[in-house]
Amino acid sequence: MLKLPTPNIGKISILVAILTWLALLFVDITRIFQSVNQMENTLAPEISYILEILFFILVYIFYNYSINKNENIDFLNLIWRGVSTGLLATLISFGISIFYLMLGESKLGSDPLLSNFFYHVNFAFITLFLISTSLLWKHLILYQKSKKVVQQWQAFEVLMLMSMFFVFINKNDFDYSFIFGLVFLSIFSASLSVNLKWIPYLTFKEKWKSILFLVIILVCTTFLFSSLSSYSDIGVTSFVNLTDNLFLIGLFAFVFIYALFSFLVTLFNLPTSSVFEQKLVEAINFQRLSQSIKPGQDESQVLDILIDSSMSASYADGGWLEILDKDNIPQMIQKRFIDEEIREEIVALFQTIKPFSEFDWSLEDNDTKKFYGKIPHNIYKSAFLIPLVVNKKTIGRMYLVKEVRDGFNKEMINIITTFVGQASISVENYRLLNEAIKTERYKEELKIAQRVQQSLLPKELHHNEKFEICGFSVAADEVGGDFYETKDLDEGVFAIIIGDVSGKGTSAAFNMSQMKGIFHSLVQLKPNPGEFLYKANIALSQCLERNHFITTSYFLLDTSQQTIRYSRAGHCPTLFYDHSQDKAAYLSADGLGLGIVRNANYRNYIHESEFSFEKEDILVLYTDGIIEATNKKGEEFGYDKLKSTFEKYKNLSADKIQERIINQVYQFVGEGGIPDDDFSIMVIKFNP
């Protein structure tokens, strides 16, 4: 499909406007030519009127477009645009007058065709000036618009549009209906002209500039109006009078009235403008203070803004700010326009002044304690002190001093109190945010540790067709100190280990990973359980902290001989179920935890046992988290309950037995209860 380029409304409208103007010129010149040569007048004045209206509308479209395009220009620039077109139009009009003055009484000077041409030029530029300035005024009127003002403006535009067509009824007679229309439009313009909300936002300097600009516009408007009236006065009969048009005269009135109002209001606003500027600065400062400090930035930035805005709000001659450091000693962090020597003098002075001799940093109601008044100092005659309070805790104090007596009034105190309140909130937010970021980082680290540790627990447990085995472990915190492992030692022999590192959490998790390493190193040597414990104890003695130990049970399971050799190093006794006798009992063997006796004497505490197993016998290995799981009444799960629970489910498969025991423990702990120690369990069941 053919894609049409988006039409540039600005260019098209100005082009068509120029063409319209040329047509208008042509029509009027033809008419004059006919009348000069006494030919029949074939061109009705309505043709000129229609072209004129078309010209107005096109100029309106052009300026509407070009102003809207530059939406963000400031007020002064807007007015300047009006001024520049006004000056241009005036200059051209003035130039034409000079030109005619120079021609004097010559033939060319009275040539109707030439004068008609200049008349059209003048008319075009006046139209440009009036329409563009009206649209500028529209922008100013609609600044901070309300619905009512918008409706009023729209009504005005409709009226102006209607006034263009007035010429058809009126035939350019300066009659009562014309005067009535003009008065009506003027009153409407005046009522629109009270919308001057933009003026207070100008700075003092900008106000002066805008006054100058407005005066220029007023002068231009007056001059152009008078030069147009002079054309009407010439009264060349063959002219189609383009300028005695209600629309154009109405625009003159509007542009003039609004410029006049603006001028007067700006002038009278000059003396109070500094107050308004001050309030505006305070509002901006308040906003800056309330913006929370971004992470990575310093809170001193907020304090910097605080003291600057407080000083400008109170016109203070000097000031400083002290903040408690980590050791709760006040440190001066911001100082403005005051010598250190004099500052120290004043601080010493404050020690002797009553309100703050009672001041105590640790009190909770410091935010109500402000001091302002005279101080007996030879330079600074009045002072203001305000504490910075965050969460009822005083974090600092701000001092402001002035060279005049009673320099601080209620308004200043109020605004500074608000500043201080807002700054305190910002500082608090900043500190909270920093805390939160830190905590978040720790959490992240723990998550990583958790993932690493989970990968340390075996996913597959070694076994053969003679038995089934399963294991489960859960940590009380993110990471824990329980572990279990298996190893296939060939020829139907399996090493199985379960253990528990003392303590819990991160330290336990580190030691657990060491133990895992030790297991995998030693198991390759295929040691007897006793030998394993002895060597593991030596290895751990090198790396465990003095108050840490590890309990473990180590099993060698020989499926071809149907025997189990095991040693217990302080670990919870294993529950063994003898199927032939239908009896479950805890295997009692003496032993001592690893890392408790860190020398060769440890050998004396190692005991190794061996027994044989039959088909359908069961071993339950676990850690003390299960035994010590506590319910709401403070009772422990204990050995008896573990045994009775097991006996209830002994006929199920290994993983089902494990599942039931875990469920039972959770049920015991209670709804929403969490185990406060790591707990693990392994179930080995020999196949029938």
Next chain:
Amino acid sequence: MLNIEKRLENDIWTLILTGEIDASNSVELDAAISEVVQEGAKSILIDCAALDYISSAGLGVFMSYLDEFEENNVKMVIFALKDKVFQVFHILGLDQLIIIRPTKEEALEG
């Protein structure tokens, strides 16, 4: 919650433990023992009649003093352990290394 009361009677220090010892307060126990050792105690009795629970971290504290006490001839006796708490010592095997007595009288006898 753990409460530790220290008493000195006839050159013998007695620490009376009340409540539970877990990872969070085992440092208090450590501090109490080391304080008594600083005082130059040669005989320390630990009264556990009101001790309801001891975690592995608590056991670790007792354990960490074993070598030091042996070297310096300091005698530490734990007495009046509740059954459940004694079990914890027993299973770990610490009862082979620490003198544990049922009553204070027996503890004083050594």
